[in-house]
Amino acid sequence: MRAADTTVGGIPHNEMVFVAVFSLPGGVALQRLADDGTLDGTVRVVAGADFAAAVADLERQHPRWVWDDTPRWYAGLLEAHVRVERCVDLRLSHAILRNSSLTAGSALATAPVCSWDRGALEPPGTPPEHTLFDLDEVPADDSTEDTLAEFAAQRDAIAGAGDPARIGLLLAAESAGALVAAEMMHSGLPWRADIHNEILERHLGPRPVSGQRPALLDATLRRLRAELEAPTLNPDSPSELLKALDIAGLMVTSTKSWELKKLKHPAIQPLLEYKKLARLLAANGWHWLDSNVRDGRFHPEYVPGGVVTGRWASTGGGGALQLPKQIRGAVVADAGWKFVVADASQLEPRILAALSGDRGMVEAGSAGDLYAGIVAGGAVETRDQAKVSMLGAMYGATSGESGRLMPQLTKTYPRAIAMVEQAARAGERGEVVTTRLGRSSPRPSAEWYAGQADGYGENATEADASRARGQARSWGRFTRNFIVQGSAAEWALCWMANLRRALHESSGGTWITDSPHLVFFMHDEVVVHCQADRVDAVEAAVRTAAEEAGRLMFGALPVTFPLTVATVDDYGQAK
DNA sequence: GACGGCTCCAAA
DNA sequence: AACTTTTGGAGCCGTC
Numbered sequence: 322m323r324a325a326d327t328t329v330g331g332i333p334h335n336e337m338v339f340v341a342v343f344s345l346p347g348g349v350a351l352q353r354l355a356d357d358g359t360l361d362g363t364v365r366v367v368a369g370a371d372f373a374a375a376v377a378d379l380e381r382q383h384p385r386w387v388w389d390d391t392p393r394w395y396a397g398l399l400e401a402h403v404r405v406e407r408c409v410d411l412r413l414s415h416a417i418l419r420n421s422s423l424t425a426g427s428a429l430a431t432a433p434v435c436s437w438d439r440g441a442l443e444p445p446g447t448p449p450e451h452t453l454f455d456l457d458e459v460p461a462d463d464s465t466e467d468t469l470a471e472f473a474a475q476r477d478a479i480a481g482a483g484d485p486a487r488i489g490l491l492l493a494a495e496s497a498g499a500l501v502a503a504e505m506m507h508s509g510l511p512w513r514a515d516i517h518n519e520i521l522e523r524h525l526g527p528r529p530v531s532g533q534r535p536a537l538l539d540a541t542l543r544r545l546r547a548e549l550e551a552p553t554l555n556p557d558s559p560s561e562l563l564k565a566l567d568i569a570g571l572m573v574t575s576t577k578s579w580e581l582k583k584l585k586h587p588a589i590q591p592l593l594e595y596k597k598l599a600r601l602l603a604a605n606g607w608h609w610l611d612s613n614v615r616d617g618r619f620h621p622e623y624v625p626g627g628v629v630t631g632r633w634a635s636t637g638g639g640g641a642l643q644l645p646k647q648i649r650g651a652v653v654a655d656a657g658w659k660f661v662v663a664d665a666s667q668l669e670p671r672i673l674a675a676l677s678g679d680r681g682m683v684e685a686g687s688a689g690d691l692y693a694g695i696v697a698g699g700a701v702e703t704r705d706q707a708k709v710s711m712l713g714a715m716y717g718a719t720s721g722e723s724g725r726l727m728p729q730l731t732k733t734y735p736r737a738i739a740m741v742e743q744a745a746r747a748g749e750r751g752e753v754v755t756t757r758l759g760r761s762s763p764r765p766s767a768e769w770y771a772g773q774a775d776g777y778g779e780n781a782t783e784a785d786a787s788r789a790r791g792q793a794r795s796w797g798r799f800t801r802n803f804i805v806q807g808s809a810a811e812w813a814l815c816w817m818a819n820l821r822r823a824l825h826e827s828s829g830g831t832w833i834t835d836s837p838h839l840v841f842f843m844h845d846e847v848v849v850h851c852q853a854d855r856v857d858a859v860e861a862a863v864r865t866a867a868e869e870a871g872r873l874m875f876g877a878l879p880v881t882f883p884l885t886v887a888t889v890d891d892y893g894q895a896k
Numbered sequence: 897g898a899c900g901g902c903t904c905c906a907a908a
Numbered sequence: 909a910a911c912t913t914t915t916g917g918a919g920c921c922g923t924c
Contacts, residue, residue: 643906716912802913844908
């Protein structure tokens with residue numbers, strides 16, 4: 322079965338070994354499986370306490386570990402210093418196969434909603450109800466058939482897909498991502514609480530006792546209240562603030578910072594400063610530090626596949642994917658170590674160029690700066706126009722400069738623009754769109770379809786029709802963006818999976834955190850923590866991994882995904 | 897007091 | 909600078 326042999330990084334594995342893992346009343350079952358999910362040998366049951374050793378032993382055969390949920394099993398293995406090379410995360414794979422247009426006719430996709438779909442009902446990443454080493458204390462509620470039957474159903478769905486290699490690559494990348502997430506959560510991001518504290522003190526003043534406002538925030542508040550002649554104003558309340566601004570003669574309908582910036586009044590400066598400081602305190606202040614950093618590490622909780630488009634989400638209060646630039650200076654490499662920070666420049670527009678196979682746009686990106694290439698191609702006058710018009714193409718801008726420039730882009734890059742326009746039209750009709758590797762968009766809600774029917778029905782008022790058009794366009798913007806954002810997420814997963822493998826292969830068999838290892842990921846950017854004398858090798862590995870990701874996804878198309886790479890002592894120095 | 901909806905802002 | 913996409917979280921505010 323060719324599809325089964327698809328692996329990230331293209332390592333051929335002729336004899337694909339799968340080992341399913343699930344709990345039984347007597348412990349943990351390890352069951353070898355054939356390619357199609359049928360049993361291959363007898364089941365072996367080990368006590369919970371012996372599980373990690375059993376995995377470490379079997380790992381020498383480089384199997385693919387088949388389990389329901391990666392964090393559930395892998396967190397305990399990592400605690401025991403057992404790393405695995407590859408896995409099949411059944412829950413993540415199920416979510417993809419259930420929705421993908423490539424497997425729409427499969428038994429898995431047409432079956433009624435089941436427990437494997439719980440990710441669709443609960444937020445993904447809901448903590449497993451029990452962890453590996455509590456096996457004796459909880460009922461063994463995995464039904465044996467469940468894990469094995471689900472795996473067989475998935476193999477069947479993949480084999481029956483029109484293009485098994487494509488969906489197979491996606492599932493391999495998704496599962497590899499789950500391993501990376503668990504490993505980064507385990508390793509943690511080096512974090513200097515003392516430096517974080519210095520940053521906070523510089524902006525806010527010394528840490529106040531319990532619920533007090535820090536001195537500098539309080540001083541700003543007093544200036545603001547004085548300028549607005551509102552001695553009890555709470556600027557955290559938008560309605561209070563609007564009222565106070567109105568009394569001061571300032572006409573605004575919202576209290577967004579960018580709206581306020583347009584105003585000229587002595588209260589505006591302290592108000593904007595207050596908002597900035599209050600945000601720092603609330604989002605990444607001392608409370609954040611206390612609850613998220615321990616033993617010099619920030620342990621973010623990633624949720625692979627947590628976003629509909631396939632991007633990762635994060636949860637648990639750490640806000641890993643919204644880490645403000647303001648505090649990145651607290652991310653400091655260990656003594657003798659460095660960070661290699663790499664981000665994929667202009668990833669999404671390059672993905673669009675590659676997806677559509679628009680040779681002109683691919684060519685525009687070949688020299689390194691896609692936007693400069695678009696200017697050179699004559700579509701627009703300035704680099705800024707190139708950027709804003711590309712964003713408009715990918716997000717579906719209708720007004721402003723972005724919307725105005727779109728027609729010029731269409732003239733020069735008809736295939737690229739047609740691609741996103743088609744995705745938008747499909748969404749407006751309530752249809753599904755699919756990424757490069759096979760992740761499909763969800764269907765709109767029943768309310769959405771009902772709204773469309775109402776809007777174009779016999780008794781539709783002009784208001785009904787207008788609302789229906791608005792909702793259709795809105796869903797079209799979503800599907801337009803879905804194919805680009807989702808395919809970019811796939812590229813990033815392939816990149817990271819390749820890099821993880823390369824770092825391991827050059828580690829000499831040392832433990833993850835004793836050799837160069839991934840410590841942070843943010844959509845199109847990775848951070849590797851490595852010994853200072855390994856910087857050059859890591860940089861080369863990061864670049865090679867990106868080239869391989871491009872080849873995996875787009876084959877021979879001469880599209881490039883250049884990286885911006887910086888070697889730094891602290892994350893604040895990057896960019 | 898809990899909860900849902902809202903506004904605002906951080907990231908890509 | 910937004911416009912236009914996807915998120916998570918804090919705080920406010922009305923309702924239960």
